[in-house]
Amino acid sequence: MPRIALLGNPNSGKSTLFNALTGLSQRIGNFPGVTVDKKVGVTTIPDLGKVELIDFPGCYSLYPNSRDERVVVDTLIYPDSAVYPDMVIYVVDVKHLERHLLLATQLLDLQIPLVIALNMSDQVEGLSIDEEVLAQALSVPVVSISARYGEGVDQLKRLVADTVRADHLIAKPFYTIQGEELQVYQQVALQAGATNAYAGKVIAHHHTWLSHLNDDQRSRISTLLEQVDFNNVAGQVEETMTRYDQYGAILQGMHHQLDREDSFTTTIDRLITHRFFGPVLFFLILFLMFQAIYSWATGPMDWIDEAFAQLSAGVSAVMPDAWYTSLLVDGLIAGCGGVVIFIPQIAILFFLVSVLEETGYMSRAVFMFDGLMQKVGLNGRSIVALVSSGACAIPAIMSTRTISNERERLITILVSPLISCSARIPVYVVLVAFVVPAGKVGVFDQQGLVFMGLYLLGIVAALVIAFLLKLVLPQREPSQLMMELPRYQLPSMKNVWTTVKERVKAFIVEAGKVIMVISVILWVLASYGPAGQMQAAEAEVEQRVEQESLSSEQAADLLASKKLEASYAGIIGKSIEPVIRPLGFDWKIGIALITSFAAREVFVGTMATIYSVGSTDDELSLRDRMRTEVREDTGQPFYDLATALSLLIFYVFAMQCMSTLAVTYKETQSWVWPAVQLFYMTGLAYIGSLCVYQLLS
Amino acid sequence: MLLPLAELSKMEKAVVKHYLDDRIATRLIALGLKPQQALRVERFSPMGDAIYIRYGSSQMAVRRSEALQVMVEAI
Numbered sequence: 001m002p003r004i005a006l007l008g009n010p011n012s013g014k015s016t017l018f019n020a021l022t023g024l025s026q027r028i029g030n031f032p033g034v035t036v037d038k039k040v041g042v043t044t045i046p047d048l049g050k051v052e053l054i055d056f057p058g059c060y061s062l063y064p065n066s067r068d069e070r071v072v073v074d075t076l077i078y079p080d081s082a083v084y085p086d087m088v089i090y091v092v093d094v095k096h097l098e099r100h101l102l103l104a105t106q107l108l109d110l111q112i113p114l115v116i117a118l119n120m121s122d123q124v125e126g127l128s129i130d131e132e133v134l135a136q137a138l139s140v141p142v143v144s145i146s147a148r149y150g151e152g153v154d155q156l157k158r159l160v161a162d163t164v165r166a167d168h169l170i171a172k173p174f175y176t177i178q179g180e181e182l183q184v185y186q187q188v189a190l191q192a193g194a195t196n197a198y199a200g201k202v203i204a205h206h207h208t209w210l211s212h213l214n215d216d217q218r219s220r221i222s223t224l225l226e227q228v229d230f231n232n233v234a235g236q237v238e239e240t241m242t243r244y245d246q247y248g249a250i251l252q253g254m255h256h257q258l259d260r261e262d263s264f265t266t267t268i269d270r271l272i273t274h275r276f277f278g279p280v281l282f283f284l285i286l287f288l289m290f291q292a293i294y295s296w297a298t299g300p301m302d303w304i305d306e307a308f309a310q311l312s313a314g315v316s317a318v319m320p321d322a323w324y325t326s327l328l329v330d331g332l333i334a335g336c337g338g339v340v341i342f343i344p345q346i347a348i349l350f351f352l353v354s355v356l357e358e359t360g361y362m363s364r365a366v367f368m369f370d371g372l373m374q375k376v377g378l379n380g381r382s383i384v385a386l387v388s389s390g391a392c393a394i395p396a397i398m399s400t401r402t403i404s405n406e407r408e409r410l411i412t413i414l415v416s417p418l419i420s421c422s423a424r425i426p427v428y429v430v431l432v433a434f435v436v437p438a439g440k441v442g443v444f445d446q447q448g449l450v451f452m453g454l455y456l457l458g459i460v461a462a463l464v465i466a467f468l469l470k471l472v473l474p475q476r477e478p479s480q481l482m483m484e485l486p487r488y489q490l491p492s493m494k495n496v497w498t499t500v501k502e503r504v505k506a507f508i509v510e511a512g513k514v515i516m517v518i519s520v521i522l523w524v525l526a527s528y529g530p531a532g533q534m535q536a537a538e539a540e541v542e543q544r545v546e547q548e549s550l551s552s553e554q555a556a557d558l559l560a561s562k563k564l565e566a567s568y569a570g571i572i573g574k575s576i577e578p579v580i581r582p583l584g585f586d587w588k589i590g591i592a593l594i595t596s597f598a599a600r601e602v603f604v605g606t607m608a609t610i611y612s613v614g615s616t617d618d619e620l621s622l623r624d625r626m627r628t629e630v631r632e633d634t635g636q637p638f639y640d641l642a643t644a645l646s647l648l649i650f651y652v653f654a655m656q657c658m659s660t661l662a663v664t665y666k667e668t669q670s671w672v673w674p675a676v677q678l679f680y681m682t683g684l685a686y687i688g689s690l691c692v693y694q695l696l697s
Numbered sequence: 698m699l700l701p702l703a704e705l706s707k708m709e710k711a712v713v714k715h716y717l718d719d720r721i722a723t724r725l726i727a728l729g730l731k732p733q734q735a736l737r738v739e740r741f742s743p744m745g746d747a748i749y750i751r752y753g754s755s756q757m758a759v760r761r762s763e764a765l766q767v768m769v770e771a772i
Contacts, residue, residue: 060727065720096754099729233719240726261754266739269756275743367758371746481747481760482724 001042002164003052005085007072007107009100010058011360011486013119014091015039017147018055019498028502031071032082033211035669037401048161054083060099062106062202063236066404067477070209076110077194077202078212087113087163089156094118094144095262095487098244098251105174105243108138109198113166115141115159122146130254137250139172148492175243177201184228191220201239205232265360265487272364282365286387289352293345293391294422300344308337326527327520335519338599339512342394342659346507347500349388349395354499357402358491363483370481376463377470379408386412386462389419390455394511397663398503405479411469413667414677417660418462420455420652423600427651428454430604430623434644457652461684507663514662522598525569537562557612564609569594583650583689584643584697593656600656642696646689654685698771703748703764705738711769712736718766725767729753735772 008014018026022041031038039055056075057068064070075081088107092100097118107114118131121144135142141159145152177185177197189200192213207213207221272278312329319325356362366380373380381403388396393416400416403409420428428451436446528534541562545555564570573591580590588610596603604622611625629638655661661674668674705711713734716722729752730736736752747758 061723063723063727065724065727096729098753099755102727233723236723237716237719237726240723241731244726244731261751265756266751269739269749273740273742273749275740279743363758367747367749368742370758370760371742371744374746478720480721480724480763481758482721482728482763483758484728485749485756485758 001050001052002048002086003054003083004160004164005076005083005088006053006055006091007088007103008058008091008119009060009093009096009103011484012058012091012093012100013147014058015055016492016495017089017091017117017119017145017153018053019494020147020150020153022053026498026502028506031075034067034071036068036071038083045157045161045164048164051160051164054085059103061102061240063205063240065480067406068404073202073206074211076107076112077199077206077210079195081212085112087115087160089160090114090116091119091147092116093120094124095120097254098248101247101251102240102243104140105138105247106198106202108140108172108174109196110202111173111196113163115143115156115163117147117152117156118142118144119147122149122151133254134250137247137253138174173198174246175239180228184224184230187224188221191217191224201235204230205236262487268488269364269485272361273368278364278368282368285356285361286384289349290387290390292352293348293388296348297344297391301341304337304341304344308333308340327523330527331520331523332516334523335516338519338659339508339515342392342507343504345392346395346398347504349391349399350500350503351496353384353388353399354496355491358489358495360486360488362402363485366481366483367485373408374479376466377408377411377473378466379403379405379412382408382412385416386419386459389416389421392421392423393417393419393657393660394507394663395503397660397667398507400667405477407470407473407475407477408479410473410668410673411466413664414469414673414680415462415466417655417657417677417681418458418465418653420458421600421657423657424454424651426601426604428648430607430626431639431644431648431651433623434626434639435641435648454648454652457649461653465680465684506666510666511659511662514665515659518658518662519598522569522595525572526564526567526595529563529566529568529571533566534563537566554612557609560609561612564591564606582693583686584646584693586638589647593654596656598658600651603651603656640697642693645696646693649692650685650689652685653681653688655681699768700771701765702736702738702750702759702767702769703761705769705771707738707740709771710735710737711771714768714770716767721763721766725759728757729755730757730767736769 006014006018018039018041021043025043026039026041029038029040030036036057041053041055042050043053045051056072059069059072062073062076064073075083078084090104090107092104104114104116116134116138131142131144141163143152143155143159145156147153175198181201182197185197185200185204187200188204188207189195189197192200192203192207194200194203203210203213204221204225207218213221272281312333315333316325316329319328353362362381362384365383368380369383370380373382382400385396385400388399396416397413400409400412403412432447432450436450439446441449538559541555541559544550544558550558570591573594574587576590577585577587580593585593588607591610592603592606595606607626608622611622611629613621613625626639627637630636631638655678661678664674664677665671699714702711713730713732713736715732716725725731730750734752736750739749739751739756741748745761747760748764750757750759
C-alpha cells in the first residue's frame with residue numbers, strides 16, 4: 001500500500017482533512033521511541049486503490065522546536081525510516097500562505113513528491129488564478145480544498161494518484177546552496193547516507209540528535225563541520241530568510257490579498273483576553289464545564305451502575321453457587337463495571353475541551369495563565385487538567401497530551417489527583433458530620449465551609465507539590481511560549497467526535513486492562529481467607545443468628561461482615577492496625593483503606609459491610625451506626641473530632657484510585673510515575689493524618 | 698531607535714530588526730515574525746508576563762523573557 005504523509009503547520013486544518021479522508025479507519029499509536037501521537041488511517045484513491053495515510057504533528061519548519069516537530073525531521077531525512085512516505089500532501093491555511101509555504105519549500109528540496117492543498121479556501125475568493133501561479137512557480141500540483149466541507153477533495157485525490165504513479169520527480173529545487181557550503185553538505189550527506197546536498201544541510205544542523213546516525217557518523221560529521229566554521233543557528237536563520245524572500249516574490253504575483261487581519265478575532269479577543277474579564281470569563285467557563293461533567297454524567301453513570309447490578313444479579317441467579325460464579329460476578333463483571341463507569345465523564349470532558357480547543361479558545365487560556373502556571377512548574381494548559389480533576393482526574397490526566405513540554409506535562413499528571421474529585425464526596429459526606437455539627441456560622445453553613453476547606457486543601461497541596469517537583473525534576477527541553485493564536489472559528493463537530501471516540505477507546509483498551517487485573521486481585525483478597533477461618537466465621541454467624549434471632553437481612557449483613565474480617569483483606573487490615581493507630585484508626589478502617597484502593601467510593605461500601613449495615617445503601621445509616629461505635633479502652637465515641645478529621649485529611653491526600661494509576665501508567669508509559677504518585681500521596685496522607693490526630697487528641 | 702519588543706507599550710507599533718537569541722530567532726522566524734515584519738502590541742496577560750502581538754494576518758503570544766531577545770524599531 002502506498003504511504004502518504006500529511007504535513008503542514010499547526011492550525012492548517014490538516015487533521016480535519018485527515019478525519020475526512022480516513023473516517024473510522026484511523027488508529028492512534030506512537031512514533032517509534034517517543035511519546036508523540038501518530039495517527040494512521042486508510043483511504044481509497046480512485047485508480048490507485050487503498051493508501052495508508054499518516055497524520056504527522058503540525059510543524060513550522062525543518063528546524064524543529066519541540067519533540068513533536070523533531071519527529072517530522074527524523075522521519076523525512078532518512079528514507080529507510082519506518083514511516084517514510086511515498087509522497088506528501090502538504091496542507092496550507094490559505095489565509096496564511098506566506099508563512100505556511102516555508103516548510104513546503106524545504107520538503108521540495110528534500111526531493112519528496114509533493115502535492116499542495118490550499119485549505120480553508122471557502123474563506124477567500126479569487127483563488128483559481130493563484131493555484132496556477134503557485135503550481136507553475138514551484139513545479140508542484142496545487143489544488144484548493146475545503147476539508148471541513150469536503151470541497152476539492154476529489155481533485156486532490158486525482159492529483160495524488162497522478163503523483164504516486166509518476167516515475168520521475170516533477171519538482172525542481174527551491175533553495176540553492178552556494179559554493180563551498182555545497183561541498184560540505186554533499187560530504188555530510190555522503191557520511192549519513194542521504195540523497196542530496198540539502199538533506200546534508202539539515203543533517204548538519206541536527207546531527208547531534210537525529211536517531212538514525214551512529215556515534216561514528218556523528219563524530220565524523222562534527223569534524224567536517226568544524227573545518228568550515230559551521231554556524232548552526234545563523235545558517236538556519238539565513239536559509240529561512242532567503243526562502244521567505246524567494247517565495248515572497250512569487251506571492252506578489254498572485255491575485256490574493258495577503259496580510260488580511262481578521263477583525264472578528266481581534267474584536268472577540270478584546271474581551272476574551274481582557275486583563276480582568278479574561279480570567280473571570282475563563283473561570284466561569286471552567287465552572288460551567290465542571291458542572292456539566294458532574295450533572296450530565298450522573299444520569300448515565302447511575303444507569304451504568306444499575307445495568308451492571310442487574311447483570312450481576314442475573315448471572316448469579318442463573319449460575320451455580322460456586323467460586324467461579326463469584327469470580328465472574330464480583331471480580332470480572334464488577335471490574336468491567338469499574339471501567340465502563342468512567343466513560344460518561346471522559347466523553348463529556350473531552351467533548352467540552354475539544355470544542356474549546358477547536359474554536360481556538362484554549363490558546364488564549366494558555367496566554368493568560370502561562371506566567372502563573374510556570375511559577376509552579378506547570379503549563380497554561382495545566383489549568384484545564386486541574387479544574388477537570390475536580391470531577392475526575394482520569395480524563396484530566398489524559399488531556400495533558402496537549403502539553404508539549406515533558407516536565408510540565410509530568411508534573412501536571414503527578415499532582416492532578418490531589419484535587420478533590422467527585423469520588424471523595426461520599427467519604428466527605430459521611431465524615432463531615434463528625435467534625436462539625438449541622439448549623440450556621442454567620443450566613444454560612446458550617447459543614448459547607450468544612451467541605452470547601454477540604455477542596456482548598458487539595459488545591460493548595462497540588463500547587464505546593466508541583467512547585468517542589470519543579471525544583472527536583474530535571475528540565476530536558478527549554479520551556480517556551482511563542483505560540484500562534486489561531487483565528488476563532490466554529491468547532492468542527494466531526495473532529496470533536498473523532499477525538500472523543502479515540503480517547504474513550506484508548507481508555508477502555510489500555511487503562512481498562514490494568515483496572516480489570518487489580519479488580520480481580522482485590523476480589524481475591526476480599527473473598528478468600530486462610531483455610532478454616534472462613535468456615536469458622538460462617539459457623540459463628542450461624543450461632544449468633546440462632547441465639548439473637550436475627551432477621552434474614554441482619555443475618556446476611558453479619559455474615560458479610562464476618563467473612564470480610566476473615567478474608568486476606570481483613571487480615572491485612574488488622575495487620576496494619578499498629579501503623580495506623582497513631583492516626584486514630586483501627587483495623588476496621590484499615591480494611592476499608594485496603595479495599596478502597598480500588599476506588600474511593602468503595603470506602604463507604606466497605607465500612608457499611610464491616611459495621612453490618614451492608615444491605616442498606618445510604619450514607620446516613622452508616623453514619624448513624626458509626627456514632628454508636630466506641631473505643632474499647634476509653635468507652636468514648638470512636639468517631640470524635642480528631643479521628644474524623646484525621647480520616648478526612650487522609651482522604652484528601654491519599655491515592656486511592658487504581659484507575660488513576662492505570663491512566664498515569666498509560667500516559668507516561670512507565671510504572672515509575674504511578675509508583676511515585678502512590679508513594680508521595682500515601683506519605684502525604686499519613687503525615688497529614690498523623691499531625692491532625694496527634695494535635696487534636 | 699532600537700528597543701526590545703518587551704518594552705513596547707500597549708497599542709504601540711514596531712518593526713522587527715534583529716534578535717539577540719538564536720533559539721528564539723529560529724522559532725519566531727518560522728512563525729512569521731521575521732526581520733522587517735511590522736507588528737503591534739495588542740495587550741498584556743493579567744500578570745503582565747506574556748504579550749499578545751498582532752502581525753501580518755496572524756497573532757501570537759510570547760513571554761516577556763522571550764520578547765526581551767527581539768530588537769525592534771518603534772514606528
